[in-house]
Amino acid sequence: MPLRFTLRQLEYFVAVGEAGSIAKAAEQVNVSPPSISASIAQLETEFGVQLFVRKHSHGLSLTAGGRIFLKEAARLLNDADALHDVAGDFAEKVRGPLAVGCLLTFAQIVLPALRMRFERAYPDVRVRQFERNQGQLLEMLQRGEIDLALTYDLELSQDMTC
Structure with a gap:
C-alpha cells in the first residue's frame, strides 16, 4: 500500500x-x-x-x-x-534548501520581511530558519548545520568572513 x-x-x-x-x-x-x-x-x-x-x-x-x-x-x-x-x-535555477541562522535578539525584527522578499524572488528555495545565540550560531556554521548566519561580527574566528 x-x-x-x-x-x-x-x-x-x-x-x-x-x-x-x-x-x-x-x-x-x-x-x-x-x-x-x-x-x-x-x-x-x-x-x-x-x-x-x-x-x-x-x-x-x-x-x-x-x-x-x-x-x-x-x-x-x-x-x-x-x-x-x-x-x-x-x-x-536557484533552488533547494537554505538554512539560515539568526540571533535571537533581532530575528523577529529582521527575518520576516527579509525571508518574505527572498522567497518571493526565489520560490524554489526552501528556507529553514534557526534562532539562536551568537555562540550557537557560530557552532552551527562550523558544523555545516546552517548555510549562513545573521549576527554581529563579534568574536568571529579567522575562518569565517562577514
Missing part, C-alpha cells in the same frame, strides 16, 4: 522535533500552528505510531520511536534536497 504523506509534513515534523513546541516550529517555518498539528496527526495516523508525548503547557517531547523517526525524516529531507540540487543543475 502506498504511503500518503508529503515532504512538507516531514518538514513540519522535523521543525517541531527540533524546536520542542508547535508554536516555535510554526514561527520557524512560517505556517500556522493548527496546520502543523494536523500534519503531525496525519503522520502519526499514516505510520500508526505516536511521535510525540504531549505535555500540557510544556510543549512536546519525542517518543523513543519519534526520535528514530526524526533522524530518518531529516535524512529523507536531505535526500530530497539533493534531488532539487540535481534538478537545479539541469534547469540552471
Whole structure:
C-alpha cells in the first residue's frame, strides 16, 4: 500500500522535533500552528505510531520511536534536497534548501520581511530558519548545520568572513 504523506509534513515534523513546541516550529517555518498539528496527526495516523508525548503547557517531547523517526525524516529531507540540487543543475535555477541562522535578539525584527522578499524572488528555495545565540550560531556554521548566519561580527574566528 502506498504511503500518503508529503515532504512538507516531514518538514513540519522535523521543525517541531527540533524546536520542542508547535508554536516555535510554526514561527520557524512560517505556517500556522493548527496546520502543523494536523500534519503531525496525519503522520502519526499514516505510520500508526505516536511521535510525540504531549505535555500540557510544556510543549512536546519525542517518543523513543519519534526520535528514530526524526533522524530518518531529516535524512529523507536531505535526500530530497539533493534531488532539487540535481534538478537545479539541469534547469540552471536557484533552488533547494537554505538554512539560515539568526540571533535571537533581532530575528523577529529582521527575518520576516527579509525571508518574505527572498522567497518571493526565489520560490524554489526552501528556507529553514534557526534562532539562536551568537555562540550557537557560530557552532552551527562550523558544523555545516546552517548555510549562513545573521549576527554581529563579534568574536568571529579567522575562518569565517562577514
